[in-house]
Amino acid sequence: MIRTSLHKSSKLSQAVKLGLIASVSTTAMTVSTTAFAQEETANVERIAVTGSRIQRQDMETASPVTVIDASAIKAEGYTSVDEILQAQPAMAGMAMGSTTNNGSDGVAQVDLRGMGASRTLVLLDGRRMVNSGSGADSAVDLNTIPVAMIARVEILKDGASAVYGSDAIAGVVNIITKKDFEGFQLDINGGATDKSDGENIELSALYGFSTDTGNFTFGAAYSDRGGVMQGDRDWVEEGASSFVPGGSLDGKVQDENGNWVDRTEGYDYTKDSWLQTPSTRYSIFANATQDIGSDMVFTGDILYTNRQSKQMMAPQPASVMLDVCGEDGVDPSKCITLTDEMVAGGVTPEEGAVEYRRRMTDAGNRIYEQDTDTLRVSGGLAGSLDVHTGMDWDVSYTYGSNKATTWVHNSINATKMEQSMYDNQDAWFSGDPLSQAIIDDVSYLETTDGGNEQHIVSGVISGEAFDLDAGAVAFAIGAEYRHESGYYNPDPVIVAGDGTAAQQDPTDGSYSVFSVYQEVSVPFTEKLTGEFALRFDDYSTFGNASTWKIGLTYEATDDLMMRTVAATGFRAPNVSELYGGNVGSYDYLDDPWGNEEDPQILVNYTSDENLQAESSESYTAGLVYSPSYIDGMSLTLDWWRFKIEDAISRLDVQAGLNACYEGDATACETFKIGPNGDLSELTNPLTNVGYQDTSGVDFNLAYTFEGLGLDWKINNDLTYLLEFEQDGVDYTGTIGGMFGGYAEVKNNFSVQAGQGDWSVMYSNRYIGEMNDINSGDVAESVLYHNISGMYHFSDDISATLGVKNLTDVEPVMVGSGNTAGTVPEVYDTIGRQIYGGVTFKF
Numbered sequence: 001m002i003r004t005s006l007h008k009s010s011k012l013s014q015a016v017k018l019g020l021i022a023s024v025s026t027t028a029m030t031v032s033t034t035a036f037a038q039e040e041t042a043n044v045e046r047i048a049v050t051g052s053r054i055q056r057q058d059m060e061t062a063s064p065v066t067v068i069d070a071s072a073i074k075a076e077g078y079t080s081v082d083e084i085l086q087a088q089p090a091m092a093g094m095a096m097g098s099t100t101n102n103g104s105d106g107v108a109q110v111d112l113r114g115m116g117a118s119r120t121l122v123l124l125d126g127r128r129m130v131n132s133g134s135g136a137d138s139a140v141d142l143n144t145i146p147v148a149m150i151a152r153v154e155i156l157k158d159g160a161s162a163v164y165g166s167d168a169i170a171g172v173v174n175i176i177t178k179k180d181f182e183g184f185q186l187d188i189n190g191g192a193t194d195k196s197d198g199e200n201i202e203l204s205a206l207y208g209f210s211t212d213t214g215n216f217t218f219g220a221a222y223s224d225r226g227g228v229m230q231g232d233r234d235w236v237e238e239g240a241s242s243f244v245p246g247g248s249l250d251g252k253v254q255d256e257n258g259n260w261v262d263r264t265e266g267y268d269y270t271k272d273s274w275l276q277t278p279s280t281r282y283s284i285f286a287n288a289t290q291d292i293g294s295d296m297v298f299t300g301d302i303l304y305t306n307r308q309s310k311q312m313m314a315p316q317p318a319s320v321m322l323d324v325c326g327e328d329g330v331d332p333s334k335c336i337t338l339t340d341e342m343v344a345g346g347v348t349p350e351e352g353a354v355e356y357r358r359r360m361t362d363a364g365n366r367i368y369e370q371d372t373d374t375l376r377v378s379g380g381l382a383g384s385l386d387v388h389t390g391m392d393w394d395v396s397y398t399y400g401s402n403k404a405t406t407w408v409h410n411s412i413n414a415t416k417m418e419q420s421m422y423d424n425q426d427a428w429f430s431g432d433p434l435s436q437a438i439i440d441d442v443s444y445l446e447t448t449d450g451g452n453e454q455h456i457v458s459g460v461i462s463g464e465a466f467d468l469d470a471g472a473v474a475f476a477i478g479a480e481y482r483h484e485s486g487y488y489n490p491d492p493v494i495v496a497g498d499g500t501a502a503q504q505d506p507t508d509g510s511y512s513v514f515s516v517y518q519e520v521s522v523p524f525t526e527k528l529t530g531e532f533a534l535r536f537d538d539y540s541t542f543g544n545a546s547t548w549k550i551g552l553t554y555e556a557t558d559d560l561m562m563r564t565v566a567a568t569g570f571r572a573p574n575v576s577e578l579y580g581g582n583v584g585s586y587d588y589l590d591d592p593w594g595n596e597e598d599p600q601i602l603v604n605y606t607s608d609e610n611l612q613a614e615s616s617e618s619y620t621a622g623l624v625y626s627p628s629y630i631d632g633m634s635l636t637l638d639w640w641r642f643k644i645e646d647a648i649s650r651l652d653v654q655a656g657l658n659a660c661y662e663g664d665a666t667a668c669e670t671f672k673i674g675p676n677g678d679l680s681e682l683t684n685p686l687t688n689v690g691y692q693d694t695s696g697v698d699f700n701l702a703y704t705f706e707g708l709g710l711d712w713k714i715n716n717d718l719t720y721l722l723e724f725e726q727d728g729v730d731y732t733g734t735i736g737g738m739f740g741g742y743a744e745v746k747n748n749f750s751v752q753a754g755q756g757d758w759s760v761m762y763s764n765r766y767i768g769e770m771n772d773i774n775s776g777d778v779a780e781s782v783l784y785h786n787i788s789g790m791y792h793f794s795d796d797i798s799a800t801l802g803v804k805n806l807t808d809v810e811p812v813m814v815g816s817g818n819t820a821g822t823v824p825e826v827y828d829t830i831g832r833q834i835y836g837g838v839t840f841k842f
Contacts, residue, residue, distance in 0.1 A: 029269055032352035045529070050154040051125070052531070053354055053460050053476035054519050055392060062531055062551030063158040064620065064638045064698065066090070066717075070151055070178070075761060075788050077191060077802050077835035079200050079223065081142040081153070082108035085173065085764060086825075089719035089748055090157055090698065094740025098225060099215075099824035102272045103585075105134040105406060106309030106370045108142040112157065112170040113642060113694055114724060114731075114742055118131065121160070121168040122258040124175050125287075125301060126377065128164075128456060130400025132374050135488035136507040137402070144374040144402075145307045148204030151178045157698065159618030159642065161228030161569030162533040162549035162780075164513055165480070169616045169644060171568045173707040179287055181208030181217040184842040187555055190587045191835030192226075194808070196275050197467035199226040214290035214298075220283065227278040227312075231271035237818045240266030242597040244318035246431035247358035252345040252599070254431050257472040260345025267359045269314035270820060275829045279309035287309040292327045292381075300379040311368040316360045317598075318500040322376055322421060329351035329762060334422050356421065359501075362434040364410040371747055372404040383550040389472070399455035403449030408501070409444035411491075415498040420834040427793045446499070450488035450507075452575075457481045459535035478517055485510035488574035500583020502602055510542045513572070514730060526778045537570075541578060542612050542647010545570045559628050564621040573611040577686055585684075588818055589654055590774060592661035593677025603653055604672075604683045611687050616644045623697075632704040649690030653682070654738075654774065659789040694724040711759075711789035713752040720745055736773035737818030743768040745781075757792040758805075767826070772817040782830060783811055801836040806834040 008529040028361040029412065068084060072791045078084045092114025096104040103115035107116035117139040122147065132141040156172040164172060190201040201224050226406035230236045244267045246253065252260040259515035287301035325335035330352050338347055338354075347354060359455050380396030420442050421428045427438060460478030486767040517535035524530060538544040549567035556562055586600040607621070622638030651670070659667035672681040699718040706712065724742045726732045735741040752761040762785070769781040788802030811820075811827035822829060 018703040035627035044590035051156045059360040060563045066155040068153045085349045087111045094825040101311045107133040115170040119170040121172045130454040131452045132402035134404045136486035140576045146221040149177045149285045151176045158566040161570040162547040166572040180215045186840045189837035194832045216288045218286045223281045225279045227274045230820045239269040243359040246363040271275045272314040272365045277311045303376045305374045307372045309370045313366045318417045321353045324349040367409040369407045370529045374402045376400045393461045395459040403451040406448045411446040412500040414500045448490040455483045457687045474521040476519045480515045483512040504579020504583040507580045509575045513539045518765045529553045548578040561624045569616040589834045606615040607734045618642045634702045636700045644692040646688045646692030650684045690727045692726045696721040710753045719749045734773040735770040736816045760789040779812045796841045798839045804833040
């Protein structure tokens, strides 16, 4: 069997554990006073801590870690991993999730510190998850991991490239699954808004049994999330798109008398768009631990998830430039004839053409649909060597595969639409509904497919190298080989540029990396411990990178520990960044020339096979304080800073537009802006010239005590953002539809009281005020209130009931928002939700 070391817990060790395990509001309820008291005399087994490969005797590490366990997840009514993570104050920016209707393909991601989803590494039981989504993806789709299988979520809020390699610049999310389970458990959870929409249900079953030599755990989960329409919320203002049913020519429409006049009304697209997107998921999972003799243990796990999701938007806004008969250089067989009424109304050709716009309500809403399959299989052998005081070894292989087929119903072929207008001018310009024959001719089902694949072989050996006066020097040495590949095949109509949606090229590529790393933990004195890590990665694409990490912990007194970490990191360019085909994106922008009628402007996104790796520096310094005069209280305070250079990023198009408008010729050239603000070739290149510099302070208070005959748990988790600067723009305290929110203050508070079989909890979530990044208008602060209760009817049956957003707080309106006049990735757009669940154990 694997060797374990035992030791007595110090009070500070227990304080550190309490600070870690109860470091978020939801987690405060997971640490009981009884369990804390029992630790005073308990021996502690060596454990694995996120952020290190060294098996440790306790959780006294230099890096701050937040832990959210299964009971906290259930009490708060979380139904997805992204919902769990995005509620934490350390999250910022704009991670895609269930309320992202435009462009998400049903994917859910995490954005730690607002540094981007691709800069937060996601692990499952300490091993990498395959990137997933619609194909050639740059981050993990958190929908692939069912909540039912989660024992706890650990968030390492520190740069960890020296331990885990690429993608861990901002930190690590390690999802620990349920293991060593015995018996059968059935969970039924569900909820809906108080407006009778947004229904969700999750059914899960868990079965496990143990033998003399191992444990086997199996599980299955089904979840279904209903949609919420924008038009079903009275705070959503009507949209006013310039693309209207019946069409407009050069901005003119026909009135009831057949005269061509300026368009004065817009199209309300909100009634055809979701605030919460529907999704159905099926998952099966299993893990096994089996002693196979000779001091070896086999561990294995498998996870398969099928996701079927949808988004819906208003019918396609189609724009076509039509040649005018009689103009210079125009083919007389492919042109439209301007009537006298059109000319009298002011329809005027520019360079021989006029623009025709139409909201294709005749074809129907754009319905985006995805069917994704994600498989992850991992197996390993672990054992011990009779060397020195004993050493542990572990070898493993992990395979990940993600495949997706996506559809867009009621897409429009712009080439056929143009020809149809030349052939049927009267039908298109009459303002009347189009015939079914014309609709069938110009519309089509857009179909794409894509995928990702991952292979990882790794091995590590750890133990104690030698003894110092203050204790043993622990180490870990390991090596890893990883191969990543991805592809994405857009519909042929889109590749050819014939669609009214933006043109896009296929993506296909792969890379491999070989890595070696080492960690050492050195007890310099009984109070001072150093943690050192060094890693070397050799990539088949850009070359190699070396990273290091140094951490110190100092037990100043029995009540106070101080800690600090300095580290370097890197992020390798991923498949989509290296090999991604050009793709168009309709971004929310302000045209300073005033040529564009709508805020959504087409931008061509480009990739680059010659991209280099990003490099980073991170620093944290803080303390853990557990006053001996207040039993059960723990405080943590950490300052942090992350600096990224050579960041792989797209430039700020809005800043480029403004600079070009003010006469900066370099900006005009970089973004391919033509004379007089011609944005027909507007381009946003992917480059290594970006940077990020962000810093802030995290504070946590956790307090468990008895009073008034009840067991109490109080927790407060605060993040104060000091600075977030990217590519010359200061985003501190701002919000916008393209980058999300960077509130200076975010805070979670909770208080729980209980006795015996019951407990109740009140929690709130505060998001500080921000300024609109474009207009400077103030987006007021918001405070969400939640309540929940749990009751154990017996050892085998328990129930949970709760309300999220108890006071039905509406989202803050943001002028430069991306959906419904706000930013759904930052604010709650669904409203008051009532949820409940029942657990049966057999």
